[in-house]
Amino acid sequence: MTEMMKAAVFTTPGGPEVLEYVEIERPLPGRGEVLVRVRACGINGFDLLARNGRYQTGQAKPHVLGGDVVGSVAGYGPGCEERISVGDNVALHWVISCGSCEQCLRGFETTCLRYGYLGAKYPGGYAEYVVVPERNIVALHDYVDLYKAAAFPMAFGTSWHMLVTRAQLQPGETVLVQAVGSGIGVAAIQIAQLIGARVIGSAGSDWKLERAVDMGVAPGDLINYNKNGLYDEVMRITDKRGVDVVFEHIGGEGFGDAVRSVTRNGRLVTCGGTASYDVSMNIAHVFHKQVSIIGSNSATRWEFEQITDLLRQGRFHPIVDRVFPLHQAAKAHAYLDTRSGFGKVVLSVDD
Secondary structure (H helix, E strand, O other): OOOEEEEEEEOOOOOHHHOEEEEEEOOOOOOOEEEEEEEEEEEOHHHHHHHOOOOOOOOOOOEEOOOEEEEEEEEEOOOOOOOOOOOOEEEEOOEEOOOOOHHHHOOOHHHOOOOEEEOOOEOOOOEOEEEEEHHHEEEOOOOOOHHHHHOOHHHHHHHHHHHHHHOOOOOOOEEEEOOOOOHHHHHHHHHHHHHOOEEEEEEOOHHHHHHHHHOOOOHHHEEEOOOOOHHHHHHHHOOOOOEEEEEEOOEHHHHHHHHHOEEEEEEEEEOOOOOEOOOOOOOHHHHOOOOEEEEOOOOOHHHHHHHHHHHHOOOOOOOEEEEEEHHHHHHHHHHHHOOOOOOEEEEEOOO
């Protein structure tokens, strides 16, 4: 007899109301796979893009979103090492790569020719159970706050790959962090501080900037881009020098100002475009100053292992704005659409 589970799914792209709380077939782990009982799942900007149709997923309908998954090992398929005991808590690396293409063999699994994300190509964590390759589970050991753990993987993993691996941010450098109130912005601030860099932060609301002050950003290093131009404020704060690194994930109309804000021989690193994938800029600002524009995609499993250790050591502190039960996934998406939160919104799948 087929076992069923509860899940929040959508069939047709649209607003938050397209998410429905229903019963679907519970997955079974195949060879080399593990079944995970989901405890909590963070919501990402990507989830909203996929739900409203801006990002075309390859997953069959009904679609199960959710890449930020934490839970407990519920069982193994054949051929697994079973290095983590059944019942132990784990976080999931959300990038499922093939392991055999040219990019994977070179160690670039985030640009695997056949990769897919949990919640995109593969069913994600808006459900009671999820199946992933065994190599994608990372033990949480003694870390017990599963809501904070669910606010951690994609935000901190993506930010680490951007700042440490791709942009190679150095101690003493200055980094402009866009949208400091977002989950990825919160992560970028903490990673930059860990490195020993100076953070200049931007947001569209004064109260979000005040929260950034609570995180250790100097009040004079914060910009409300709805009140003052981003480029002009960066030039004022840096005495017309610009910043060494721009941490960019917004795209859209502000991309040109972000490029202009980079100092000579500096770099802009980008992982997406929540405002728009379409951007415009004056290319002269790139070649005259020898600015590097760097693309960045997700994080490797090795990086995720590293930063999870730092989480367990108390070096990182994910900020959970609100927790919604899974059956209120539509309400959680509607709340995120208002952009009135700071940090991450998490779905509790235990309720």
